[in-house]
Amino acid sequence: MEIRHYLRAMNAENIKEWKIELTYRVDFIRGLFEPLIFVLPFILYGIAIVGGKYSENLEKLTGTGDLITYTVIGYIFMGFLETAVWGMGFALRKEQWYGTLEQVFAAPVPRWVYVMGMALHSTIHQGLIILMQSVIIYFIFGLVLDISGILPSLLIIGIMMISLYGLGILLSSLVLIFKEGWIISEILYSFIIIVTPIAYPLAVLPSILQKISMYMPTTYGITTIRHFLIGEVSTFTVFDAVLRLLVIGAAWVIFGLFIFNIIDKRVRNKGELGTY
Amino acid sequence: MNSFYNLSIISAEIKKCLKILLCYPMELVFWCIFPIFWAVPFIFQGNALVGGMESEAFSDLTGTTQFMPYILIGAVLNTYVLSALYGMSNSLREESYWGTLELILGSPCSKIPILLGKALNEAVTSTLFAVMQIFICIIIFGLDVAVNQILPIMLIVILLMLGLYGLSIALAGITIQIKQSHSLIHTIEYLFYLFSPVRYPVNINPWIRMVSLVIPLTYALTVVRGIMLLDKSLINLWQNVVILLAIDIGLIVLGYYIFFYIEKRARKSGIISMY
Numbered sequence: 112m113e114i115r116h117y118l119r120a121m122n123a124e125n126i127k128e129w130k131i132e133l134t135y136r137v138d139f140i141r142g143l144f145e146p147l148i149f150v151l152p153f154i155l156y157g158i159a160i161v162g163g164k165y166s167e168n169l170e171k172l173t174g175t176g177d178l179i180t181y182t183v184i185g186y187i188f189m190g191f192l193e194t195a196v197w198g199m200g201f202a203l204r205k206e207q208w209y210g211t212l213e214q215v216f217a218a219p220v221p222r223w224v225y226v227m228g229m230a231l232h233s234t235i236h237q238g239l240i241i242l243m244q245s246v247i248i249y250f251i252f253g254l255v256l257d258i259s260g261i262l263p264s265l266l267i268i269g270i271m272m273i274s275l276y277g278l279g280i281l282l283s284s285l286v287l288i289f290k291e292g293w294i295i296s297e298i299l300y301s302f303i304i305i306v307t308p309i310a311y312p313l314a315v316l317p318s319i320l321q322k323i324s325m326y327m328p329t330t331y332g333i334t335t336i337r338h339f340l341i342g343e344v345s346t347f348t349v350f351d352a353v354l355r356l357l358v359i360g361a362a363w364v365i366f367g368l369f370i371f372n373i374i375d376k377r378v379r380n381k382g383e384l385g386t387y
Numbered sequence: 388m389n390s391f392y393n394l395s396i397i398s399a400e401i402k403k404c405l406k407i408l409l410c411y412p413m414e415l416v417f418w419c420i421f422p423i424f425w426a427v428p429f430i431f432q433g434n435a436l437v438g439g440m441e442s443e444a445f446s447d448l449t450g451t452t453q454f455m456p457y458i459l460i461g462a463v464l465n466t467y468v469l470s471a472l473y474g475m476s477n478s479l480r481e482e483s484y485w486g487t488l489e490l491i492l493g494s495p496c497s498k499i500p501i502l503l504g505k506a507l508n509e510a511v512t513s514t515l516f517a518v519m520q521i522f523i524c525i526i527i528f529g530l531d532v533a534v535n536q537i538l539p540i541m542l543i544v545i546l547l548m549l550g551l552y553g554l555s556i557a558l559a560g561i562t563i564q565i566k567q568s569h570s571l572i573h574t575i576e577y578l579f580y581l582f583s584p585v586r587y588p589v590n591i592n593p594w595i596r597m598v599s600l601v602i603p604l605t606y607a608l609t610v611v612r613g614i615m616l617l618d619k620s621l622i623n624l625w626q627n628v629v630i631l632l633a634i635d636i637g638l639i640v641l642g643y644y645i646f647f648y649i650e651k652r653a654r655k656s657g658i659i660s661m662y
Contacts, residue, residue: 145573145577152586155586159588166436172435305427312435
């Protein structure tokens with residue numbers, strides 16, 4: 112009964128957020144195309160460096176030499192990191208701006224239910240953006256993908272999302288302390304982007320970054336998705352990747368909830384909830 | 388006397404902006420480091436694609452085989468674009484958030500020193516960020532900057548800033564009219580990012596090359612990279628400098644007229660205090 116109650120609250124949050132976003136249609140449409148702006152430089156720069164679309168060195172490192180397909184798949188699916196960092200991470204800050212945070216926190220559901228409502232909205236929104244991008248890029252660059260890899264890729268995305276939700280819960284609480292928390296979100300986002308093999312394999316990273324990369328769910332998520340869709344060869348098996356994604360996911364969610372509860376208690380005790 | 392007042396307005400505006408900026412020290416550190424951080428994936432990507440730090444194909448397009456300094460210079464100069472668009476263009480919108488826009492526009496002084504103060508503040512802070520970024524590039528990535536290159540580079544940076552702040556004065560005026568101007572500002576940022584040689588040479592595609600011709604950043608990057616990477620002098624690159632200067636004059640005149648036209652209209656229609 113309680114679960115049903117929570118699910119309704121999450122859906123209400125999801126619908127509220129859609130209503131707000133669709134009020135600003137120009138922003139909404141811009142958001143659909145925005146990720147394309149950031150992936151194009153990687154493609155054009157890659158072509159300028161190699162002098163074509165095929166890289167021998169990339170093939171030697173990953174088993175696939177098509178730099179466009181390699182980069183585009185990596186970049187598109189990293190879009191879900193935006194869900195965690197910006198969608199969920201800013202959920203509570205946005206309520207603060209609207210002046211509704213205190214009312215939301217007074218609702219008879221745990222606070223994480225509210226954040227998960229934002230996660231639901233953000234995941235659907237990001238899924239829509241990724242779908243749009245995939246169609247556009249497919250028609251512009253004519254990507255050749257293994258169709259049979261789509262279903263297992265979706266499964267990997269689902270598992271990767273568990274960890275990203277953990278990160279989102281953590282960030283949404285940090286914003287309550289740091290207020291202008293966009294810097295923390297941006298720092299984390301930029302760092303994860305660097306250590307994740309989006310446009311390059313792990314082999315080109317310095318060894319310290321390679322080690323850090325092994326703790327990032329996006330490393331296993333992106334590499335395994337590319338393995339299913341274009342046959343990327345990696346240093347770990349699919350079984351290993353799924354296992355590590357599950358372990359990292361559980362750890363990040365537990366850590367996220369733990370920090371969230373501590374900060375929630377602290378800002379209530381100190382009366383900082385309504386401060387800017 | 389009048390110019391003394393104007394100078395004191397400019398100085399007050401700079402002091403105010405700096406005081407606000409210093410309240411957020413994290414932001415200062417962020418802008419000194421992160422524009423370089425955002426360029427790092429391109430360096431790793433280049434290494435993965437060619438198996439080293441030099442590319443012959445890249446040399447055919449740019450004249451240099453070294454893609455790393457090419458990327459780093461693009462990242463540093465792009466800081467000025469971000470500062471002009473998000474700092475200067477947005478500055479009046481911020482006054483509106485703080486509830487001080489009506490007071491500023493209603494004050495019995497010319498608006499030019501206020502805008503100049505804001506522009507000078509952005510120029511000083513973004514130059515501070517750029518210098519810090521250059522230091523990071525020298526220490527971490529081994530970027531070479533010869534002493535005799537500093538003066539011509541500074542000249543080009545000043546010319547770049549003039550054009551960008553001309554554009555951002557126009558955008559600041561448009562912000563008074565349309566309020567939520569961030570979509571417009573984002574769009575202009577994307578145009579600059581995609582159609583000027585920030586990350587890649589624009590002659591990779593004829594359409595990109597064509598659009599890049601009207602963007603001041605294209606000429607500034609061409610000259611600075613010419614000086615730093617190809618050992619050319621300003622005299623060798625004079626055509627680019629002249630075009631940059633012409634674009635600057637056009638943007639400043641346009642910015643001035645757009646701002647004052649919109650400001651006058653906004654005062655008459657009473658929309659200044661609206662959100």
